[in-house]
Amino acid sequence: MAKYIAFHRAINVSGSKIIKMAHLKQMYEDMGFKNVATYIQSGNVYFEAAKGNNDTLSKKIEKYLEKELGYNVETMVRTIAELQTIADTDPYKNIEDDGNAVVYIGFLSDEPAKEQKELLQSFNNDVDECTVKGKEVYILRYRDRGKEKFDNKLVENKLKVKCTTRNRKTLYKLLELYKD
Numbered sequence: 001m002a003k004y005i006a007f008h009r010a011i012n013v014s015g016s017k018i019i020k021m022a023h024l025k026q027m028y029e030d031m032g033f034k035n036v037a038t039y040i041q042s043g044n045v046y047f048e049a050a051k052g053n054n055d056t057l058s059k060k061i062e063k064y065l066e067k068e069l070g071y072n073v074e075t076m077v078r079t080i081a082e083l084q085t086i087a088d089t090d091p092y093k094n095i096e097d098d099g100n101a102v103v104y105i106g107f108l109s110d111e112p113a114k115e116q117k118e119l120l121q122s123f124n125n126d127v128d129e130c131t132v133k134g135k136e137v138y139i140l141r142y143r144d145r146g147k148e149k150f151d152n153k154l155v156e157n158k159l160k161v162k163c164t165t166r167n168r169k170t171l172y173k174l175l176e177l178y179k180d
Helices: 021-030 054-069 080-088 114-121 152-159 168-178
Strands: 002-008 034-039 044-049 075-079 101-108 128-133 136-142 163-167
Touching: 002 054, 002 080, 002 163, 002 168, 021 034, 021 044, 021 054, 034 168, 044 168, 054 075, 075 080, 075 101, 080 168, 101 152, 101 168, 114 128, 114 152, 136 152, 152 163, 163 168
Parallel strands: none
Antiparallel strands: 002 044, 002 075, 034 044, 101 136, 101 163, 128 136
16 A cells, blocks of 8 residues: 545635545545545645555545535645655755744646746745745745745746645654654
8 A cells, every 4th residue: 555645725724615624534535545644624634545646546536525525626646755755855955944934835736847837936036935846846935024925826827737835844744644
């Protein structure tokens, strides 16, 4: 069995698309996934399944959730090994999340084209900056320098793919909980 984390986009934010984590966990179990667990209310789900393609798993989960909930819940799936690589290749890993400097990881639905990556990175500024690697975007934000530019809307508009973002501390906690 392979170990995965599913990151759901735009649930339990601003009072919309509310899904209780116990209900989400049960739906994953109903899909036949094993050892299902959720982490915090933002829609992070750990599960085990036969080794497969991340995109195929994402589509299966999205289709099932839409049938059960009546609306689309975009889902980005990564293996635990991929999450470790994401942490290891973090271009900002030497910058401590100190409350002012904060690092976010955006999990993308697809790898964006080179032109889209360059376009998004052209918005780097003194407040926040990003680096796109594969199907992730790393965002470094300095809270004391002003209003951020790299919100989900900008990322999706410039990269032309769907994105769900998590604080780097969430990534580290998921690895701590579920890594071998």
